[in-house]
Each structure stands twice: as structure tokens, then as C-alpha cells.
Amino acid sequence: MTRLYNAPEDFADEMVRGFVAANGRYVRAVPGGVARATASPAGEVAVVIGGGSGHYPAFGGLVGPGLAHGAAMGNLFASPSTQQVRSVATAAQQGGGVLFTYGNYAGDVLNFDAAQEQLRAAGIPCETVAVTDDVSSAALAEKHKRRGIAGDLTVFKAAGAAAAEGYDLEEVVRVARLANERTRSFGVAFTGCTLPGAEEPLFSVPAGRMAVGLGIHGESGIGETDVPTAAGLAELMVGRLLEDLPDGVATVAGARVVPILNGLGAVKYEELFVVFGRVAELLAQVGVEVVDPQVGEFCTSFDMAGASLTLFWLDEELERLWSAPADTPAFRRGSVAPVAYADTAEVLADEVQVVPAASDESRVAAERLGEVLALVRQTVDEHVHELGGLDSIAGDGDHGIGMQRGSHAAGDAACVAIAAGAGAGTMLERAGDAWSDRAGGTSGALWGVALRSLGAAIGDEQAPHAASVAAGVAAAGEGIRAYGKAKVGDKTMVDALVPFSATLTREVNGGASLAEAWAVAADAAVAAAAATADLLPRMGRARPHAEKSLGTPDPGAHSFALIVRAVADVLTERAGLVTKGTTA
Ligand SMILES: Nc1ncnc2c1ncn2[C@@H]1O[C@H](COP(=O)(O)OP(=O)(O)O)[C@@H](O)[C@H]1O
Numbered sequence: 001m002t003r004l005y006n007a008p009e010d011f012a013d014e015m016v017r018g019f020v021a022a023n024g025r026y027v028r029a030v031p032g033g034v035a036r037a038t039a040s041p042a043g044e045v046a047v048v049i050g051g052g053s054g055h056y057p058a059f060g061g062l063v064g065p066g067l068a069h070g071a072a073m074g075n076l077f078a079s080p081s082t083q084q085v086r087s088v089a090t091a092a093q094q095g096g097g098v099l100f101t102y103g104n105y106a107g108d109v110l111n112f113d114a115a116q117e118q119l120r121a122a123g124i125p126c127e128t129v130a131v132t133d134d135v136s137s138a139a140l141a142e143k144h145k146r147r148g149i150a151g152d153l154t155v156f157k158a159a160g161a162a163a164a165e166g167y168d169l170e171e172v173v174r175v176a177r178l179a180n181e182r183t184r185s186f187g188v189a190f191t192g193c194t195l196p197g198a199e200e201p202l203f204s205v206p207a208g209r210m211a212v213g214l215g216i217h218g219e220s221g222i223g224e225t226d227v228p229t230a231a232g233l234a235e236l237m238v239g240r241l242l243e244d245l246p247d248g249v250a251t252v253a254g255a256r257v258v259p260i261l262n263g264l265g266a267v268k269y270e271e272l273f274v275v276f277g278r279v280a281e282l283l284a285q286v287g288v289e290v291v292d293p294q295v296g297e298f299c300t301s302f303d304m305a306g307a308s309l310t311l312f313w314l315d316e317e318l319e320r321l322w323s324a325p326a327d328t329p330a331f332r333r334g335s336v337a338p339v340a341y342a343d344t345a346e347v348l349a350d351e352v353q354v355v356p357a358a359s360d361e362s363r364v365a366a367e368r369l370g371e372v373l374a375l376v377r378q379t380v381d382e383h384v385h386e387l388g389g390l391d392s393i394a395g396d397g398d399h400g401i402g403m404q405r406g407s408h409a410a411g412d413a414a415c416v417a418i419a420a421g422a423g424a425g426t427m428l429e430r431a432g433d434a435w436s437d438r439a440g441g442t443s444g445a446l447w448g449v450a451l452r453s454l455g456a457a458i459g460d461e462q463a464p465h466a467a468s469v470a471a472g473v474a475a476a477g478e479g480i481r482a483y484g485k486a487k488v489g490d491k492t493m494v495d496a497l498v499p500f501s502a503t504l505t506r507e508v509n510g511g512a513s514l515a516e517a518w519a520v521a522a523d524a525a526v527a528a529a530a531a532t533a534d535l536l537p538r539m540g541r542a543r544p545h546a547e548k549s550l551g552t553p554d555p556g557a558h559s560f561a562l563i564v565r566a567v568a569d570v571l572t573e574r575a576g577l578v579t580k581g582t583t584a
């Protein structure tokens with residue numbers, strides 16, 4: 001149970017504020033997360049980490065000399081948005097380029113990759129290493145599909161130390177890849193976590209049973225077994241990790257390894273020490289030389305009761321980098337040389353956004369579309385718990401709160417744009433920016449793409465009409481597919497969007513009004529979303545838990561269908577909004 005919060009939707013923002021207030025010696029707040037409070041040498045490579053909130057000390061707690069230069073801090077269990085990542089990297093970079101490193105999750109990959117493209121276009125060299133240490137999330141042959149869990153730390157630390165030693169970007173990337181290749185983790189859970197404001201944990205494990213192969217977002221394990229003794233758990237974890245040796249480790253005897261026994265939130269340090277006693281014995285029995293073991297909390301999942309073991313297989317260079325000094329809120333070793341505080345006076349003035357000229361009819365249409373966005377927000381509010389519940393079956397339970405944050409931000413941005421005299425196209429583009437910026441995660445990025453594509457197709461000249469709306473929806477669909485790379489049948493929102501768009505275009509081309517065409521298309525989306533219950537997910541968070549999701553519709557397809565259905569009802573009701581063929 002997460003007991004202490006104000007409004008649940010404000011939890012992540014308030015957490016960051018308090019974290020900065022408590023750690024001003026290490027970090028300063030920047031839009032989107034935190035950057036080092038201390039100055040770094042000009043030309044040093046900046047290591048920028050990040051991810052969703054709810055995993056402290058990942059990610060903000062690992063910012064400081066010898067480790068990360070900045071952390072993009074997303075909403076609870078949702079990746080930071082592209083804007084957040086770009087903004088933190090811009091604040092953290094020192095002229096030597098940027099390494100992005102983070103756990104390998106769909107939302108993080110989408111948003112960090114997009115930020116990387118934007119930074120490169122702005123002339124800032126930028127590379128990425130996604131951490132893939134969780135052996136339970138994919139077979140060794142598909143290591144690139146594995147998730148990042150507590151092994152994030154070894155990669156961040158190696159990269160941060162290399163940057164501090166003056167390695168250039170290419171060399172920092174090499175070291176981060178090597179550390180990732182030589183890091184393996186495996187975890188278990190006894191209970192799921194409960195998000196602030198939620199009444200139920202994201203999953204539960206029957207009494208006396210243990211989920212094996214945990215995820216750090218309240219995803220249940222890949223399998224289940226009886227709860228073993230502490231020694232039995234140590235044997236399970238060490239045994240599993242010794243089956244998955246990294247390339248370059250031919251034999252375990254004589255290998256030097258940093259073990260990290262990580263508590264997920266509700267397992268006590270004393271319990272971890274009991275487990276670790278047996279871990280150390282088992283490693284010694286096979287001839288592993290334990291170096292600088294770590295027992296504590298390094299990547300958590302709120303109040304989840306669980307533990308993971310990471311083995312970091314050192315070579316000479318990695319051992320030197322691991323042992324190098326670091327000074328961050330949550331990870332300290334050795335003593336770092338005294339550092340001055342960063343001069344932040346010049347940083348990050350808000351961009352002034354000028355509203356482009358628009359025709360009168362487009363401005364009137366913007367007001368009507370603003371009402372539609374208010375309806376989207378209301379629809380999401382009414383279904384927020386249902387969406388979270390669907391997402392908790394095989395995902396991370398955040399789809400409701402992510403959609404809520406995004407739709408509220410889009411509605412607010414629409415009001416600001418309308419008040420500033422924006423046309424319909426600009427208003428939708430601003431709403432899309434706000435949606436993706438505030439929601440983060442996969443669906444936030446994709447709804448941002450959708451609204452921006454729709455806005456670009458509609459423009460600020462003419463009032464939207466049935467044909468331009470159908471073309472805009474088709475452009476939104478193409479944008480989402482190009483960005484997210486999902487195909488029909490992968491069990492994503494694309495499964496509802498594609499039939500919706502195809503039906504809308506067909507009906508409009510056949511002469512239906514927008515209201516008539518939208519209603520038929522919404523029926524198609526609702527049916528297609530329901531039919532995703534029979535599919536196995538091939539993309540996103542639900543993929544490692546594919547079988548669990550059978551029988552449950554995809555959350556993103558379902559929310560899409562709810563929204564287009566609600567819009568259909570309003571369009572039909574207010575048919576005055578739409579005139580056949582030409583005027584919306
Ligand atoms: N590659 C993708 N393309 C399109 N939609 C996707 C993709 N990956 C995931 N989704 C959609 O995103 C939904 C999950 O959204 P959300 O929970 O908000 O994001 P996250 O999984 O990042 O926390 C899924 O139910 C699915 O519909």
C-alpha cells in the first residue's frame with residue numbers, strides 16, 4: 001500500500017520537488033527531471049539516464065559526480081516524454097556529446113530515440129545504450145529484447161566513471177555496451193505494489209507462492225513456485241544466473257564479479273543479508289571472486305515485496321570504473337575531488353510560442369474541436385480505473401493515469417491556444433505536444449503523434465470537413481505506425497485505429513457526413529478493440545506476459561475505442577457541427 005500522497009495524479013511531480021529539496025547538494029531541478037547541481041568539466045561526455053518514477057533510487061538518486069549528469073524523470077511507471085528527455089540532456093550536456101542509457105522498455109526507447117534524433121539535428125552528438133540485464137524476459141539469443149532492472153546501476157556507473165576519466169563519446173558507449181553485456185539479473189516477488197490512490201495491488205501472489213522472473217512495474221512474474229527458504233532463494237537466483245554467462249566469460253572459476261542483491265521496496269535489509277550470506281557461499285563454491293558486493297535498494301517498485309540478484313562480470317577496465325569515486329544522493333563510493341556548483345543562471349528560458357495566423361472559420365472550428373478534447377478528457381476520467389485495471393493484467397497498470405495526464409494537458413493546451421487565436425490545426429498540434437509531454441510512456445508519445453498529424457492535415461486555413469478529417473485520421477494512423485512500428489495483429493491501439501480509419505475514409509468517400517461516417521467507424525473500432533482479447537501481444541510492456549493477456553482486450557485499443565465512441569455520440573447529437581461532404 002502506498003499510504004502517503006496528496007492528489008494521486010500529482011504524486012510524481014511532488015515527489016521530484018521533495019527529492020530536489022532534500023538533495024540540493026547533488027541535484028537541481030530542470031524541466032523534465034534533474035541535472036547535477038555541481039559543475040562538470042567542459043567537453044565531458046554527459047551521461048543522461050532516466051525512466052518512469054516509482055523506482056527510487058533509479059533514476060534521480062543516481063545523479064552526481066562519477067555517475068550520471070542528469071535524469072529524465074517520467075510519470076509513475078511511464079517513460080519520460082521526448083520533451084523531458086531533450087530538456088534534461090540540453091541542461092546536462094557539457095559539449096562532449098550525450099550518452100542516453102536507460103532500461104529497455106518500449107516507452108523509453110520511443111521517447112529517448114526521438115530526443116536523440118532532435119539533439120543530433122541540433123548538432124549535439126548523441127548515442128544510446130539500453131540496459132537489458134533481466135534474464136527472465138527473453139532468451140539469450142534475443143538478449144536485445146530483455147528488460148532493464150537493477151543491473152541499470154552497473155551500466156550507469158561504468159559510463160559515468162568513464163566520462164569522468166575523460167573518455168570520448170565513442171569510448172563511453174563502448175564501455176556502457178560492455179558493462180551491459182556483462183551484467184545479468186534475475187528476480188522474484190512475493191506481493192505486487194499498489195500505486196498511490198489505487199485500492200488493489202497491481203498483482204497478487206497466492207499465499208505461500210512466489211512469482212519468478214519479476215518485472216519492476218508490478219508486472220507479475222513469468223512463472224510461479226512455492227516460497228523457498230532464504231537459502232533456497234539464493235540457490236535459485238545464483239543457479240539461474242550461472243546458466244546465463246556473458247560472452248567473454250569462459251569459466252566462472254577465478255572470474256571477478258560484483259553481486260548486487262536488490263530489494264524491491266518491502267523486503268527488509270535484514271532479510272536481504274540472510275539471503276546474501278548464502279549467495280556469497282554459493283559464488284565462492286564455484287570459484288567466483290566476489291568484489292565489492294552491494295546489498296540494498298537500487299531499483300525498486302514502490303512497496304513491492306521482492307528481490308533480485310545482479311551479477312556484474314568484471315574485466316580490468318570495468319573493475320577500475322566500478323571502483324572509481326562517485327557521490328550521488330543514493331550511491332557513494334570513495335571521495336570525489338571537491339567540485340564547484342554549476343552556474344545555472346543562463347539555463348532554460350521557456351520558449352515563447354507564437355500562434356500563426358489563421359482564418360476566422362478555422363478559429364471557430366478550433367473552439368469546437370476544443371470541446372471535443374474536453375469530451376476526450378471526460379471520457380478518460382470516467383474510465384481511468386478500468387483502463388488501469390486492464391493494463392495491470394499483463395502490463396504495468398499505468399494506462400489510465402497516463403491517458404488522464406495526457407488528455408488533461410491536451411485540454412489545457414487547447415484552451416490556451418484557442419484564447420491566443422489559434423486555428424484548428426495549430427490548436428491540435430499544441431494539444432498533441434502537451435499530451436505527449438505530460439503523459440510520457442508509449443501511449444502518450446503515440447497520442448501526441450496522432451494529434452499533431454491530424455492538426456497538420458487540417459491546417460489553419462479552412463474549417464475541417466469530412467474529407468480533411470478522414471485524411472487527417474489516416475495521417476495519424478500512418479504516423480503512429482511509422483513511429484511505434486506496430487502492425488495490425490500485434491495487440492496494440494493500431495488494431496482499433498486501422499479499421500477505424502479505413503471505415504471513416506470509406507464512408508466519407510461514399511458520401512456520408514462526418515457524423516454518420518464517424519459513427520460507423522466508431523462501431524468498427526469498438527468491435528476491433530474487443531477482438532484484441534483473442535490476440536497475443538507482440539509489442540510493448542505486455543509481451544513478456546503474453547499468455548496472461550489472452551482474454552483481455554489491449555488497453556490502448558480499448559481506450560481508443562472508448563474515445564472515438566464518445567466523440568461519435570457527440571457528433572451525432574450535435575449534427576449541426578457537421579455538414580455533409582465539406583464543412584465539419
Ligand atoms: N509500438 C506500439 N505501437 C502502437 N501502440 C503501442 C505500441 N506499444 C504499445 N502500444 C499501446 O500502448 C498501450 C500501453 O500504453 P501505456 O500503458 O500508456 O504505455 P506504457 O506501456 O509505456 O506504460 C498498449 O496497450 C498499446 O495499445
Ligand SMILES: O=C(COP(=O)(O)O)[C@@H](O)CO
Binds near residue numbers: 103108
Ligand atoms: O515504465 C517505464 C518506462 O516504460 P514504458 O514502456 O513507458 O512503460 C519506466 O518505469 C522504466 O523506465
